[in-house]
Amino acid sequence: NDDGADLVETSYLMAGLLTARQYFNGADADETALRNDINELWNAVEWDWFRNGGQNVLYWHYSDAKQWIMNLPVQGWNECLITYILAVSSTTHSIPQSVYTNGWASGSSFLNGNAYYGYQLPLGPPLGGPLFFSHYSFLGINPNGLSDAYANYTTHTTNHSLINYEYCKANPRGRYGYGDSCWGLTASDIPGGYTASSPTNDIGVIAPTAAISSLPYTPAESMKALKFFYYVLGDKIWKEYGFVDAFSLHDLWFANSFLAIDQGPQIVMIENYRSGLLWNLFMSCPEVKAGMKSLGFSAPGL
DSSP: OOSSEEHHHHHHHHHHHHHHHHHOOOSSHHHHHHHHHHHHHHHHOOGGGGGTTTOSSOBSEEBTTTBTTTOOBOOSSSSOHHHHHHHHHOSSSOOOHHHHHHTGGGSTTSBOOOEETTEEOOBSSGGGOOGGGGTSGGGTSOOTTOBOSSOBHHHHHHHHHHHHHHHHHHOTTOOTTOBTTBOOOOEEEETTEEEEOBTTBOOSOBOHHHHHTTTTTSHHHHHHHHHIIIIIIGGGTEETTEEOSOEETTTTEEOOOOOHHHHHHHHHHHHHHHTOHHHHHHHTOHHHHHHHHHTTOBOTTO
16 A cells, blocks of 8 residues: 555655765765765655645655555654655755644644653653654754754653653563663564554563664663673574564563664664764755754754
8 A cells, every 4th residue: 555655764765865975975986976866866755745735744655556545644743753854855845834834743642741750751642652753763863952843852852762761660561571771662573563662552572772772862771771682681682683673571582583674773873872973964964954944943053
């Protein structure tokens, strides 16, 4: 049903390509050609077409055979902030601010404002949802010092991670192994399938990507988890491609899979914690600066 296009996955690809474009800034023929190829791809994305007839919201999926049959609007708070920022930032197929305001920011799960474990959560579902909500868009978008009419994104990403950590530490469902060294609920493989684990969907499975990709937000808590995963669990979960996707000490289950969308954020966020490299590159894109300003975002250097 989505064999034609997936706009959100396209936005992750484009964020990575724009980041690479900013890095390969040499004047030689190879780097010049690479930048030109990236710009050709970037400029060809028809963000505005995904308004599905000019509606004030973007739609996630399209099928050549079945058109808009999945009918899933991209709205509320989830992993898709990057999709709207790139759609607004496009110089060839952009969307107006009204689509962001009336589409993305209007969903029933967008604003939160409640406190959990003493941490206020500006956006998103109760207890924050799976941690990838604070990872995927923010591989390139730097939340440090970033704010708009809806949230301070330093507060949001940090508190979302801390709520997830405190939930696992409190362990209200009595999952064996949970604690201050073993935490992190997000989307991952599970025994016999796949789910988006969170404090409201806790089946006892920990995904290393959850705590490790939060390293820039919760360095002490994330590093403690990383060391537990590596030194204590060791070769039960550390394999040829890094940490396996997930594990359950409660059920004594260890995945034999590696998911790129879980491995990638670990690598990117470790580097963002170390140097801010990927944040600095993506946020240096002139189109992104202009797009974010037009939406009312403010941040140092924006």
